[in-house]
Amino acid sequence: MVEARAQEATHGEAQTVDVAVVGAGFAGLYLLHRLRKAGFSTVALDTANDVGGTWYWNRYPGARCDIQTVDYSYTFDPELETAWQWSEKYATQPEILRYLGFVADRYDLRRDIRFGTRVLGASWDEARERWLLTTDNGPAVSCRHYIMATGCLSQPKPPEIDGVHDFRGEIYFTSRWPHDGVDLRGKRVAVIGTGSSGIQSIPIIAEQASQLTVFQRTPNFALPAHNGPLPADRAAQLAQDRNGLREQARWSLTGVPIPPATEFSWAMSETERRERFEKMWASGDLVGMLTQLWADQGVDADGNALLADLIREKIREIVKDPETAEALTPHDHPFGAKRPCLDTNYYATFNRPNVTLVNLRNEPITSITANGIKTDKRSFDIDVIVFATGFDAMTGAIRAVHPIKGRGGKSLDDSWANGPETYLGLTVAGFPNLFLITGPGSPSVLSNMAVSIEQHVDFVVDRLAEMRNAGFTTIEPTETAQAGWSRHMADCATVTLHRLANTWYTGANVPGKPQALMPYTGGVGPYRGICNEIVSRGMLGFRLT
Ligand code: FAD
Numbered sequence: 001m002v003e004a005r006a007q008e009a010t011h012g013e014a015q016t017v018d019v020a021v022v023g024a025g026f027a028g029l030y031l032l033h034r035l036r037k038a039g040f041s042t043v044a045l046d047t048a049n050d051v052g053g054t055w056y057w058n059r060y061p062g063a064r065c066d067i068q069t070v071d072y073s074y075t076f077d078p079e080l081e082t083a084w085q086w087s088e089k090y091a092t093q094p095e096i097l098r099y100l101g102f103v104a105d106r107y108d109l110r111r112d113i114r115f116g117t118r119v120l121g122a123s124w125d126e127a128r129e130r131w132l133l134t135t136d137n138g139p140a141v142s143c144r145h146y147i148m149a150t151g152c153l154s155q156p157k158p159p160e161i162d163g164v165h166d167f168r169g170e171i172y173f174t175s176r177w178p179h180d181g182v183d184l185r186g187k188r189v190a191v192i193g194t195g196s197s198g199i200q201s202i203p204i205i206a207e208q209a210s211q212l213t214v215f216q217r218t219p220n221f222a223l224p225a226h227n228g229p230l231p232a233d234r235a236a237q238l239a240q241d242r243n244g245l246r247e248q249a250r251w252s253l254t255g256v257p258i259p260p261a262t263e264f265s266w267a268m269s270e271t272e273r274r275e276r277f278e279k280m281w282a283s284g285d286l287v288g289m290l291t292q293l294w295a296d297q298g299v300d301a302d303g304n305a306l307l308a309d310l311i312r313e314k315i316r317e318i319v320k321d322p323e324t325a326e327a328l329t330p331h332d333h334p335f336g337a338k339r340p341c342l343d344t345n346y347y348a349t350f351n352r353p354n355v356t357l358v359n360l361r362n363e364p365i366t367s368i369t370a371n372g373i374k375t376d377k378r379s380f381d382i383d384v385i386v387f388a389t390g391f392d393a394m395t396g397a398i399r400a401v402h403p404i405k406g407r408g409g410k411s412l413d414d415s416w417a418n419g420p421e422t423y424l425g426l427t428v429a430g431f432p433n434l435f436l437i438t439g440p441g442s443p444s445v446l447s448n449m450a451v452s453i454e455q456h457v458d459f460v461v462d463r464l465a466e467m468r469n470a471g472f473t474t475i476e477p478t479e480t481a482q483a484g485w486s487r488h489m490a491d492c493a494t495v496t497l498h499r500l501a502n503t504w505y506t507g508a509n510v511p512g513k514p515q516a517l518m519p520y521t522g523g524v525g526p527y528r529g530i531c532n533e534i535v536s537r538g539m540l541g542f543r544l545t
Helices: 001-007 026-036 078-083 092-104 198-210 232-250 271-284 285-291 301-318 320-330 398-400 448-470 479-494 523-538
Strands: 013-022 042-044 119-125 130-135 139-148 170-173 188-192 211-217 222-224 341-343 355-359 365-368 372-375 379-381 385-386 435-436 475-477 543-545
Touching: 013 026, 026 092, 026 448, 042 398, 078 232, 092 139, 188 198, 188 379, 198 211, 211 372, 232 448, 232 523, 271 285, 271 301, 301 320, 320 355, 435 523, 448 523, 475 479
Parallel strands: 013 042, 013 139, 139 435, 170 385, 188 211, 188 385, 211 355, 222 341
Antiparallel strands: 119 130, 130 139, 365 372, 372 379, 475 543
């Protein structure tokens, strides 16, 4: 059906632009701004009815960022930085959405966005050297360059449980939460999934529901956010040297301006390690806990275990029922190898009399029935099911545009049959003039994505402008460069602990998805350095015509 529409559309009837952008989230908005300033005609298309991407869709109770919001912001315009003030250390979804709306208004971006429009397929026309994008609403788009700013966490994973359609109660997805909110008061609610969205929403749902049953497959590490106003020392630092901090973030490992620890765990006494840990636990800083305790925490299993044990101790201290505490305690992955979460009262919520944890490792769900959920041991009567089951991360939204046909009609599905391969996470051999923002192979989800997105967008738009000025019409990575990047990705990953966890970083949460660590683990600053070097060496690894 999609293919048929792709064939029906022609360049002649299409909206014609220099550059088409898919997505109007953090990345798509900045792309539109930069492309326009660089003199390109452009259009962005988004399924959503307004800007915001992640922050448009994820409206579940408790949704907020877990990187301090002063860092999770655009930095391209100093005047924008002072025109907007964040009210909290970790802003809520409505505030971040307001911010992105503010940015769209400030730079008059909405006039070039086609909302309520899904891009269905894309094909490269060799003779014209143009992409043709088919859509489900309005004309196709003919463009020289096609940029997918479709998001790493934007393609929800469908529930894999029999009987969902038989359920007679209400069903919600955290990633598609109704805009008018949901009244859960007095209802028996089930939350399935204990990733970040589950961990953020469960404490609030527990306060509203008469009974909350949480179905957990894999326990996750969560740290207290201790949210509130921005800490005074950070506010003072920003006031003093905003530009310096921004530059520090750009060259850091994670996109946040805090230096990683340089002392090793084995060079510290147990007391010193505990002191460092307690201070970090009290400060509510996820990136700090991931990078600042000791230098070997992210690269050495023993160094990591020292930290993981301290967090496990906290879980046991907080959760009163020992069996529940044990079920909530992660043992199957090093801390940080799977995305840890930032919470507000998550573990303490399991002390409430109206909250029950069901450990799916001991009693798997067998089916959803008209009235509730059945495990292989019990039945639960439920009024509302909330799926917090996450995303087909990093490649899901890219592959949902189907087919993407590159040179010689080859499809991206075929190219990626054994897992995604890219050059820099930005481009794919055989797919000229196609760019992925935060694609697999970029630091993306292992970084402050605001910083990564700005770097990608600047890199791509600068290259497009240079190509145009030099008279080139196509750009494509070589197979050799792509293979080299895959090798480098694998080398970087070998020295991290990511290899010890099956997570959505590796595609393990989606049945049948090829297993590979998708984000680049070499760090934001080193990645930026590589991109700059590629440019300074005459676009090493790219073929331009
Ligand atoms: P998105 O914001 O995902 O936008 C992509 C857009 O593309 C969507 O609007 C989608 O509708 C549209 N789209 C996709 N496919 C198509 C198609 N075929 N046709 C038309 N439109 C399409 N990152 C951090 O760095 N720090 C955080 O604290 C943080 N917190 C997060 C919390 C949650 C709950 C989630 C889900 C993610 C979080 N992230 C965080 C990651 C977040 O996704 C990124 O920070 C950022 O918002 C991504 O922006 P984006 O523009 O790349 O993609």
